[in-house]
Amino acid sequence: MPNTSRHSDPSGVNDGPAAGAAAGTSHHGAVAVDPPLAAAAATDVVGLGRARAFAFVAPALLLIGVFLLFPALWTLYIGATDYERTGPKHVSPSFVGVGNYTDVLADPSFYNSLWLSLLFVGFSAVIGQNGLGFALAWSLRNVAGWVRRTVETLVLFAWILPGSVVAFLWIAMLDRDGGTVNALLGTPGLAWFVDYPMASLIIFNIWRGTAFSLMLYGAALSSVPPSQLETARLAGASGLQTLRDVVFPHIRGHALTNTLLITLWTFNDFTPFLLTAGGPGDDSEIVSVYVYNTAIRDGRLGYSGAISLLILVANVVLALLYLRMLRKRSVS
């Protein structure tokens, strides 16, 4: 599935002007309109009609149905079989019911990957990207234009470059012998991805993903009325007090939105595979890499189907929370 973390946040179900414009459209003089169609014609200026409108939507729905909806539903079935990539269980898999789920929930390597994913999401996204993104947005808002543009451009480059490229850049930078980091820190021979795989991945992901938080908080901070900041300054409030009492109430919704989105994306991110492939051993085998390793490398499709379904459920919970937030905010 494409990396949806790049999409410029469609920010919710937005009825926009469609409903408003519907009222003002004119009649179609000579066209005879059947009574049941009259209501539709009030909005349907082109005379598309329901049937043809459906035909227009059909190609997109077909692709979405086959390659997005069906795989999601099929996971349910796959997870209930002992399907494998090769061998006899590939030809005639049998139905094992909830067997895979009980196996997964009793498997220490599943809990290992879940724990590593929690560390990865918690430290790199919720704390790292959130914190650094906000700190940068806050401190850069009054800074000279070129300083701000330079920092923003650098942060954005980390975000827009292809995953394969940034993965290799980090492998080069953290290389045991010639890497820049070892040269700077005076720690020759330190193999970061072997000795500190999770810490390296976390720092990498902060570098990689802060751009989104920076942009979101940048936009959010511009919604804080300058007069209130001025009042706080005149009242002698310290920086922290201003943040807590003036800024935070305005951006609380944005902060929650941002945290939910980057949590969802980081939890599903596959780029760590390019850096460590889960190793050494299973020391950095976060959930996304664990699914790949059990499904494609080891060929245990049924078993990994069960894990996929658990991931889907976690994603649904996060996405529903996010959508609820959006709706609450557009109502208030």
Add this chain to the structure above:
Amino acid sequence: MTISDDDARRAAWRMAARIGFYALTCLIAVFFALPLLWLVTAPFDASPTYAVDVPEATLDNFAEINANPYAWGSMFNSIVLSIGTALFVVVGAALAAYALSRVRMPGRDALLYVLLLLSSVVTGTAAMVPLFLLVSEIGDSVHPALGIDSSFAVMLVMAGGLLPAGIFMLKDFVDTVPRSYEESARVFGASPLRILKDIVAPLIAPGLATIAVWTVVNVWGNFLVPFILLRDPGKQPAAVLMRTLYTESGQPNLALLSTFSLLYSLPVIAMYLYVSRKYGFRFHGGIKS
């Protein structure tokens, strides 16, 4: 009038805070710039190592690209996949967004809601197992040209994942087009498809361009889908070949890798510069508070 001690101390304190602030900003800028340095220096270095140093300038490394049998091919594959997927997404999203904007179908808003939910939930991680199986099955039982090792299948899979958000973005554009043009075109007997193509499409050209660029950038950088669905190195895009270049050869050829990384990144950088110059790379009031 004399300046009191208190004022002087406060001024000094403010000065120190300012210096500290700029030092910290510099440090953060360095943190973000450091990994990128190698990408800029190594391709022009006569004997590239993992270290960043002032290159002994040469363009010889670009010849390494010609020497590798898959390098240019993978770049070409990336172009084909990106443009092919963008075509599916743009055409599919334009048709759907137009119909959804102009005809009030029952359950339209619920449909859009569910699509948004689906596209953010069914990610590569959650769907790699069923997608791998689905494409293998289609290849076995329908036609090999749609199975594993089919670029066409990769395009369809990625278009399916990008279409929901594409429809969303485009519907906002279609909603702003005044209906009067379409009414007059209809009076002259133009068919709905014709109206969409000749009247609406030019008016929403910025929207079409936006989702085309957005799709191309997404597909260009996507690793997981082609990694799972394309086994033949001759069909793999640059994203997948990159990994092969540094994992499957004993001693990675750094001249080739660094040069290839740079060439492969250039289109994305060019598009970023184009978009940021034209529209500004920010969230413009897109976020409701």
